[in-house]
Amino acid sequence: MTKKKPSEQAKMNNESKISNLVLRRYPRYLHFLREQKLKGEENVSASEMSRHLNVHHTQIRKDLALTGVKGVPKVGHNIDSLIDAIEEFLNWKNSSDAFLVGAGHMGRALIGYRGLQNTGIKIITAFDRDPEKIGLEVDGVPVYSIDKMHNLAKRLHIRIGIITAPASAAQEIAEMMVEAGVIAIWNFAPTRLELPEEVIVEHADIYSSLAVLSHKLADKL
Amino acid sequence: MTKKKPSEQAKMNNESKISNLVLRRYPRYLHFLREQKLKGEENVSASEMSRHLNVHHTQIRKDLALTGVKGVPKVGHNIDSLIDAIEEFLNWKNSSDAFLVGAGHMGRALIGYRGLQNTGIKIITAFDRDPEKIGLEVDGVPVYSIDKMHNLAKRLHIRIGIITAPASAAQEIAEMMVEAGVIAIWNFAPTRLELPEEVIVEHADIYSSLAVLSHKLADKL
DNA sequence: TAGATTGTTAATCGATTAACAATC
DNA sequence: TAGATTGTTAATCGATTAACAATC
Numbered sequence: 001m002t003k004k005k006p007s008e009q010a011k012m013n014n015e016s017k018i019s020n021l022v023l024r025r026y027p028r029y030l031h032f033l034r035e036q037k038l039k040g041e042e043n044v045s046a047s048e049m050s051r052h053l054n055v056h057h058t059q060i061r062k063d064l065a066l067t068g069v070k071g072v073p074k075v076g077h078n079i080d081s082l083i084d085a086i087e088e089f090l091n092w093k094n095s096s097d098a099f100l101v102g103a104g105h106m107g108r109a110l111i112g113y114r115g116l117q118n119t120g121i122k123i124i125t126a127f128d129r130d131p132e133k134i135g136l137e138v139d140g141v142p143v144y145s146i147d148k149m150h151n152l153a154k155r156l157h158i159r160i161g162i163i164t165a166p167a168s169a170a171q172e173i174a175e176m177m178v179e180a181g182v183i184a185i186w187n188f189a190p191t192r193l194e195l196p197e198e199v200i201v202e203h204a205d206i207y208s209s210l211a212v213l214s215h216k217l218a219d220k221l
Numbered sequence: 222m223t224k225k226k227p228s229e230q231a232k233m234n235n236e237s238k239i240s241n242l243v244l245r246r247y248p249r250y251l252h253f254l255r256e257q258k259l260k261g262e263e264n265v266s267a268s269e270m271s272r273h274l275n276v277h278h279t280q281i282r283k284d285l286a287l288t289g290v291k292g293v294p295k296v297g298h299n300i301d302s303l304i305d306a307i308e309e310f311l312n313w314k315n316s317s318d319a320f321l322v323g324a325g326h327m328g329r330a331l332i333g334y335r336g337l338q339n340t341g342i343k344i345i346t347a348f349d350r351d352p353e354k355i356g357l358e359v360d361g362v363p364v365y366s367i368d369k370m371h372n373l374a375k376r377l378h379i380r381i382g383i384i385t386a387p388a389s390a391a392q393e394i395a396e397m398m399v400e401a402g403v404i405a406i407w408n409f410a411p412t413r414l415e416l417p418e419e420v421i422v423e424h425a426d427i428y429s430s431l432a433v434l435s436h437k438l439a440d441k442l
Numbered sequence: 443t444a445g446a447t448t449g450t451t452a453a454t455c456g457a458t459t460a461a462c463a464a465t466c
Numbered sequence: 467t468a469g470a471t472t473g474t475t476a477a478t479c480g481a482t483t484a485a486c487a488a489t490c
Contacts, residue, residue: 021457023436027428031411045471053413058459061473073466073471090432091439105333109326115388115411119428120435160438167336184438186431190252190336192274200441202434206425207248207340210407211311213423214341215244217381217405218312220421242481266447279483282449294447294490 022063026086027119028053029063033083034118045076092120099158099182101173102165103128103136103143106188110164112139121160121186125152129169146176153180160184167191174201243284247307248340249274250284254304255339266297313341320379320403322394323386324349324357324364327409331385333360342381342407346373350390367397374401381405388412395422 032053036044046064050057064077067085071077087093100107103126110116111123127146128134136143144152152158161177163170163185170189177185184200187193193201253274257265267285271278285298288306292298308314316338321328324347331337332344348367349355357364365373373379382398384391384406391410398406405421408414414422 018436019457020433023432024426024429027426027432028413031413031428046473047471056459057471058473059457062458065473071472073464073473074469075466076471089436091435096438105326105330109330112326115428119431121431159442160434183441184434186434192249192252200434200437202430202437204427204430205245205248207252207336208245209423209425210340210342211244211248212241213381213405213407213421214312215239215310216421216423217317220404221380240481267449268447277483278447279449280481283482286449292448294449294488295445296490297447 018066022066023090025055025063026090029060030083030086030090030092030118033079033086037079037083041079043072043076044079044082046071048076087120090120092118095120095122096160097122097124097156097158098160098162098186099124099149099153099177100126100141100162100164101128101146101149101177102126102163102169102189103130103133103138104164104166107162107164108138110162110188111141121162123162124156124158146173149176150180153177153182158182160186162186162188164188239287243287244311246276246284247311250281251304251307251311251313251339254300254307258300258304262300264293264297265300265303267292269297308341311341313339316341316343317381318343318345318377318379319381319383319407320345320370320374320398321347321362321383321385322349322367322370322398323347323384323390323410324351324354324359325385325387328383328385329359331383331409332362342383344383345377367394370397371401374398374403379403381407383407383409385409 029049032049033044046057046060049055049060064071064082067082067089069077069081069085098121100110100123107126111126123141126138126141126143127149128143129146133143134145159182161182163173165173167189170187170191171193174185174187174193174195178195178199185193186202186204188204190207192203195201250270253270254265267278267281270276270281285292285303288303288310290298290302290306319342321331321344328347332347344362347359347362347364348370349364350367354364355366380403382403384394386394388410391408391412392414395406395408395414395416399416399420406414407423407425409425411428413424416422
């Protein structure tokens with residue numbers, strides 16, 4: 001029996017081998033690029049990005065190289081091409097419909113988050129158990145009873161689920177989502193979800209950043 | 222002129238040299254440990270943690286070793302000691318008072334987040350500009366006019382600020398906070414803040430996790 | 443005792459940074 | 467042309483994993 005190295009696995013699954021660390025940097029790049037574009041800039045140099053984003057210029061070069069966009073010496077990279085390429089890379093060009101479960105404050109915050117409009121995800125419906133929330137409309141997004149999720153997800157072919165429910169309900173909700181055909185879950189509840197391997201789960205973990213903050217602060221006091 | 226290696230810098234600033242990657246793992250460990258404690262367990266082995274948290278057992282051993290808690294062969298580590306040590310490490314044992322600016326959904330979500338109670342941060346007051354929000358009370362936390370922040374922060378010696386305002390207002394708010402004596406800022410607005418170096422800024426960046434999710438999903442479709 | 447588990451040292455892997463030639 | 471900037475290759479750094487002796 002041959003051991004599968006992660007890289008071979010990746011090939012087999014037709015997954016690209018780009019590292020998460022790089023992926024996590026792209027939204028910051030994108031943000032900066034859009035800003036520059038708004039300012040009327042046409043090109044940007046890696047050195048300039050490096051200064052503003054506090055990332056080593058070589059790293060920026062490598063990250064940008066992955067997008068396939070070529071730069072021109074003394075000029076830099078074309079901003080539009082970069083924006084386009086990164087959006088393409090992240091699959092943020094055409095947004096996919098998503099369901100959100102848990103119409104509490106966190107859920108509504110996310111629904112109202114204007115920044116999400118540029119990110120390839122569109123929340124089209126929210127669900128909740130609380131009869132007081134069912135029937136509401138939040139920023140144009142209706143809140144339905146969670147019982148309706150299964151049918152609706154199947155009918156609309158929803159592939160992305162967002163969990164903004166309390167931790168205690170998260171696992172159950174996640175299973176319902178998978179059951180209904182969801183293949184990627186963005187989890188804001190502070191729990192690890194146990195799901196079949198093939199389901200993509202990303203945990204929006206606010207504690208990890210708090211841990212860094214707290215520790216640094218402790219050092220300072 | 223001698224170049225300062227990061228490590229020397231760290232010593233000079235009296236900062237500990239523990240890596241952020243380790244720090245970011247601790248909250249997950251803590252969560253698991255508390256869970257086990259609730260189940261009535263007294264000890265836990267690194268192998269067990271490894272299985273549940275999907276982290277290599279050697280890594281867990283190293284991370285736990287940093288806390289100073291010793292394990293016993295065939296038994297494992299005492300859960301209480303670990304919880305205690307990690308909380309100590311993160312400075313989560315006695316919570317510091319914090320101000321939150323921006324009482325929109327994100328702000329209220331954070332105020333209502335029960336999980337925050339175990340994390341060394343206590344939001345005692347919220348601020349907003351919106352007259353409709355001023356005077357409200359959210360989960361026992363009063364919302365004041367942002368004009369009052371400066372005086373109140375000075376008076377109560379607040380060192381931690383949380384920004385849950387829109388991106389457009391974040392920089393200005395951050396500067397007000399620093400002006401008022403805040404030395405650590407937890408920023409939920411989707412903007413990089415430009416502040417004096419000595420201010421600790423942690424960006425709770427939801428886009429980075431979305432980037433990973435989107436990319437993985439693109440691969441799968 | 444035997445075996446589960448710890449904890450440390452060494453090997454590997456991957457990410458970041460440095461150096462530098464190529465180019466507009 | 468000179469110099470800013472690109473993009474690539476090599477060196478370094480740090481994090482993860484493997485191997486294994488020590489211990490209860």
